[in-house]
Every structure is written in C-alpha cells, then in structure tokens.
Amino acid sequence: MPYHFYNTISQLRQNEELVLYDRVLHFSEEDEQLVKDFLKIEYETESLNYPFTPPSCNAAAALWGAKTVYTACQLILYRENKEAELPLLLPVYNNEMDAAAILSADLCLRFLPQALQQTKNIDPDDALIAVLENHLQQWHYSGIGYVLNAATVNFDTVFANECMQQLYIDRVIQKKDMQRAMLPLLQKKITAAMGIYSATFWKELNSDKTHE
Amino acid sequence: MAEDTSNHLVYWMQLDLVHKDYLAQIRHWDNLKIAADEQSIWVKDFTTSQLESIVLKSIPFTHLYYCKDNLLFPKSSLLPVGKQPAFLWTPIERALPVTLQGFNHNFFGIQQQQALRLAPIEEEQKVTVLLATVQDAGNYILNAPSIRLQQLKWIFINNKDALIIGEPVLPVNGRSYWQKGRFIFPVGYAFEFTVLEKIAAQQIDSTGTHLIWWIDEASYCLLHPDVLQPLSIASWRQTISNSPHKI
Known part of the structure; x- marks a missing residue:
C-alpha cells in the first residue's frame, strides 16, 4: 500500500513543495506512524538551531499539523465535501498548547499561510478560508507573515518559554511582519533583539516609527 | 597680537x-x-x-x-x-620655488630587504573580525536572536577559540581585528609600510585565495575562505560537541 501521506509530508519538508499523489483524505495507521517518526527526526534536526533549551518534540501535535496541511491541500484541489463538513475534516487540536506543541506543529503548519493564499486566489469566498484562518489564529507562530486579527492573539504560551519567545521574535524579524512588530507586547522585544543595528537589519521598522 | x-x-x-x-x-x-x-x-x-x-x-x-x-x-x-x-x-x-634633488641613479641599495612589520596606526578602523573563547562566545550565541548570527561566518580554532568574521560584530569579549583586502590585522595595527601590502600578499600566499590573518604583531596564519562556515546555533552546537576536548 502506498504511503501517500508520508510521501507528501516528506517532500514538503525536504523540497518545500507539496505534491498530492491521490485523492485520499484518510490514511492508514502505518502511514501515520511513518509521518510521526519522520517529523520527530526533523524536529531533532531543527531544534539543534533553537536558542536556549529547546522543548522536546510533541509528536501528536506534529502529526496534527501535518494532517491539517495535508487535508487543507486535498480540499483545495479536490473538493467533494459540503461546507458543514469542513470543521470535521480539519479538527481543532484538543490537547494542551504549550511551546513543545507549537514548535512541533509548526514543522508543517508553517506552510499553511501559503496554502491559504492559494485558496484565496482561487475563491476569496471559500468557507475553507475561515476554518484555516481560525487555526492560524490559534497557532499564530506558524501564521507570522500572514495578516491576522492581532487583537485576539494570545501570547501567554509564547512568553512562558524563552526558547519559544526568541524563535517567535526571530521569525517576526525574518518575515518582516510589520503588523506583529507593532504590537506593544512584541515591539520592545524586537527592538531589543536587533539592538543598535535595527537600521541594518530592518530599515522599514524604524522609518515607520518616525512617522508616528 | x-x-x-x-x-x-x-x-x-x-x-x-x-x-x-x-x-x-x-x-x-x-x-x-x-x-x-x-x-x-x-x-x-x-x-x-x-x-x-x-x-x-x-x-x-x-x-x-x-x-x-x-x-x-x-x-x-x-x-x-x-x-x-x-x-x-x-x-x-x-x-621662489623649491627645487628638489634629482633621482640618484647611482643608488645601489636595491638588494636591500625590508622586514615586514606591523606598526600602530592612528586612524580608526571598523572591527569586523572577532577572536573569542568558545565559552564567552557560546554564552551569547546559544541564546542569540538568529538575525545577529545570519551574516557571520566562523571557524573553530585550537579547540578553544572561535574566529568570527562579519558585521555587525557580536557583543562578546575577545580580541578584535579589522580587514583590509585579504589581510586581517589586529585593530590599531597595519603594515609599517602600506605600499608593501600587495607584494607582501603575493609573497605570503601566491595563490591569492587565502585570507592572511595576523594573529599578533609577530605571526600570521592563512585561512581558506572555504573553511569558514556560516554561523548558526546548530553549526555551533554540532562543531563544539564533535570536538575531541569537550567543553
């Protein structure tokens, strides 16, 4: 039996391109286990580059993130379901959302904003958009760079772990997400991270401040 | 008055x-x-x-x-x-213009040799290279924002030091150097005779590929650009943990 889920996810992680091998929304346990193991190794490799002490991998969250991205892309390409079924196909993560879960889920979830953009290009009124945006709103670390309703974003889990916090700030700077950078909670931390070199690293941030 | x-x-x-x-x-x-x-x-x-x-x-x-x-x-x-x-x-x-003596064509000092020496200089230089101990640099690098590391390159030296090249320089204690062409000099120093730079570079490394790092006033070391690796937390952790002397 071919491992469509595993093939898609490993290709996504290794080449940053998403290939769907068939119209399949459900996959075998074996396939899931393969993805879990693969993501664990990926997490280990990636966490080498995390500052401070990286949290250990949360395989369940990683799998959930992979499933969400996979299912979302399936739904973008081959839709046979009704709108009401969408929340069932893309369930909400129902375990505790700590730094480990956020970082593990991010392995795949970071590609969701691009998938969302694709959906928007095809049909801006698609019901799928609301479902996915809802996910991103909750997993906002993966949604950095994608315009979200910043007022409802919850930073408690992010700031609770210094590794998580540093990674969050790094990604805001890397993606140059002006919307996040202007949040009062983040602004100071971002300026602190860049120190006196903010003009070198992120010129626009400073010029925007002077306009205010 | x-x-x-x-x-x-x-x-x-x-x-x-x-x-x-x-x-x-x-x-x-x-x-x-x-x-x-x-x-x-x-x-x-x-x-x-x-x-x-x-x-x-x-x-x-x-x-x-x-x-x-x-x-x-x-x-x-x-x-x-x-x-x-x-x-x-x-x-x-x-x-009343000043006239200078003509060139002495009978000067036979051509065979003389000039020792290559570093001398203190007055002008201010921009520090772009830093030599720090692994402990000092590690304390900062392992917790640093990734943006501070992205543009830097580094090499692990003598199992105890890290030479970090690039700007902006990390806020870490260490010896600072500046770069001029292929030369890396200690800050505040340059060749006593700057005209000799081209010839010296040619004499020291005729291939023209290496960086010539003057560790102090008396010694230098050749660095091939390929031995420098991009600085990241992962690169740091892997290099240090693979070193024979665990730190």
Missing part, C-alpha cells in the same frame, strides 16, 4: 638679484609678496614683528624703504629717493 593696520607704513625691502638666495630664510613667511626688476628683487607686506625679527635683520645687503604718497622713502628718512615703482607682485612661495 593682531596687527594694527591703521598707522601702518608699508615697508619694502630691496635686495640685489645676485643675493636672491638669502631670501630662503624668510620664504616660510607666506604673507610676503615678491617682485623683481632688472637688478634687484623687492619684497613687501611685512608685519611689524617680522620687521623687527632677527631673521630679517640678519639678511645682508638689504635696503629697507617705506612708501608714502606714491613715494619711496629709505627707512628712518624723510627724504624720498624716488617714485614708488609699479610691480607685478607674486606670493613668495610661488616666486
């Missing part, structure tokens, strides 16, 4: 052309103007202190005049000797 120009008489000094060389000792007074006719040379625009100075008085064969109402009076005389002649004045520097 400033010159009082209101009561100032304009003094002219006359000197025979043959004694022109005596003017050498006042040539550095750049306020002076000079003119010449057939037999003599004329100098004007002395300040009071210059008129009183020994330097001027020690010039022989001079005649001092002052001018009033277009008439020329010898100094301390009320009787004019003639009309004030009209001259074309030029600054003394231009009128």
Whole structure:
C-alpha cells in the first residue's frame, strides 16, 4: 500500500513543495506512524538551531499539523465535501498548547499561510478560508507573515518559554511582519533583539516609527 | 597680537638679484609678496614683528624703504629717493620655488630587504573580525536572536577559540581585528609600510585565495575562505560537541 501521506509530508519538508499523489483524505495507521517518526527526526534536526533549551518534540501535535496541511491541500484541489463538513475534516487540536506543541506543529503548519493564499486566489469566498484562518489564529507562530486579527492573539504560551519567545521574535524579524512588530507586547522585544543595528537589519521598522 | 593696520607704513625691502638666495630664510613667511626688476628683487607686506625679527635683520645687503604718497622713502628718512615703482607682485612661495634633488641613479641599495612589520596606526578602523573563547562566545550565541548570527561566518580554532568574521560584530569579549583586502590585522595595527601590502600578499600566499590573518604583531596564519562556515546555533552546537576536548 502506498504511503501517500508520508510521501507528501516528506517532500514538503525536504523540497518545500507539496505534491498530492491521490485523492485520499484518510490514511492508514502505518502511514501515520511513518509521518510521526519522520517529523520527530526533523524536529531533532531543527531544534539543534533553537536558542536556549529547546522543548522536546510533541509528536501528536506534529502529526496534527501535518494532517491539517495535508487535508487543507486535498480540499483545495479536490473538493467533494459540503461546507458543514469542513470543521470535521480539519479538527481543532484538543490537547494542551504549550511551546513543545507549537514548535512541533509548526514543522508543517508553517506552510499553511501559503496554502491559504492559494485558496484565496482561487475563491476569496471559500468557507475553507475561515476554518484555516481560525487555526492560524490559534497557532499564530506558524501564521507570522500572514495578516491576522492581532487583537485576539494570545501570547501567554509564547512568553512562558524563552526558547519559544526568541524563535517567535526571530521569525517576526525574518518575515518582516510589520503588523506583529507593532504590537506593544512584541515591539520592545524586537527592538531589543536587533539592538543598535535595527537600521541594518530592518530599515522599514524604524522609518515607520518616525512617522508616528 | 593682531596687527594694527591703521598707522601702518608699508615697508619694502630691496635686495640685489645676485643675493636672491638669502631670501630662503624668510620664504616660510607666506604673507610676503615678491617682485623683481632688472637688478634687484623687492619684497613687501611685512608685519611689524617680522620687521623687527632677527631673521630679517640678519639678511645682508638689504635696503629697507617705506612708501608714502606714491613715494619711496629709505627707512628712518624723510627724504624720498624716488617714485614708488609699479610691480607685478607674486606670493613668495610661488616666486621662489623649491627645487628638489634629482633621482640618484647611482643608488645601489636595491638588494636591500625590508622586514615586514606591523606598526600602530592612528586612524580608526571598523572591527569586523572577532577572536573569542568558545565559552564567552557560546554564552551569547546559544541564546542569540538568529538575525545577529545570519551574516557571520566562523571557524573553530585550537579547540578553544572561535574566529568570527562579519558585521555587525557580536557583543562578546575577545580580541578584535579589522580587514583590509585579504589581510586581517589586529585593530590599531597595519603594515609599517602600506605600499608593501600587495607584494607582501603575493609573497605570503601566491595563490591569492587565502585570507592572511595576523594573529599578533609577530605571526600570521592563512585561512581558506572555504573553511569558514556560516554561523548558526546548530553549526555551533554540532562543531563544539564533535570536538575531541569537550567543553
């Protein structure tokens, strides 16, 4: 039996391109286990580059993130379901959302904003958009760079772990997400991270401040 | 003290052309103007202190005049000797050019050798290279924002130090260096004779690919750019944990 889920996810992680091998929304346990193991190794490799002490991998969250991205892309390409079924196909993560879960889920979830953009290009009124945006709103670390309703974003889990916090700030700077950078909670931390070199690293941030 | 120009008489000094060389000792007074006719040379625009100075008085064969109402009076005389002649004045520097000795073609010192030395220099340089111990640098790097590391390259040296190249320099204690072409010098130092740079680089590394890192005033080391790796937390962790002496 071919491992469509595993093939898609490993290709996504290794080449940053998403290939769907068939119209399949459900996959075998074996396939899931393969993805879990693969993501664990990926997490280990990636966490080498995390500052401070990286949290250990949360395989369940990683799998959930992979499933969400996979299912979302399936739904973008081959839709046979009704709108009401969408929340069932893309369930909400129902375990505790700590730094480990956020970082593990991010392995795949970071590609969701691009998938969302694709959906928007095809049909801006698609019901799928609301479902996915809802996910991103909750997993906002993966949604950095994608315009979200910043007022409802919850930073408690992010700031609770210094590794998580540093990674969050790094990604805001890397993606140059002006919307996040202007949040009062983040602004100071971002300026602190860049120190006196903010003009070198992120010129626009400073010029925007002077306009205010 | 400033010159009082209101009561100032304009003094002219006359000197025979043959004694022109005596003017050498006042040539550095750049306020002076000079003119010449057939037999003599004329100098004007002395300040009071210059008129009183020994330097001027020690010039022989001079005649001092002052001018009033277009008439020329010898100094301390009320009787004019003639009309004030009209001259074309030029600054003394231009009128008395300095000639340098010609090149000595019989110089046989060509075989001499010049020792390559670093010397302290005055100009300020931009630090772009940092040598720090692994402990010092690690404390910062392992918790650093990734943006601070992205543009840097590094190499692990002697199992205890890290040489980090690039800007902006990390806020870490260590020895700082600056880069000039292929050379990396300690900050505040450069070659005693900068003209030797090209030849020195050629002599030290004729392939032209290495960076030449002057560790201190007396020793250097060649670094191939390929041995430098991009600085990241992962690169740091992996390199240090693979080193034979665990830190």
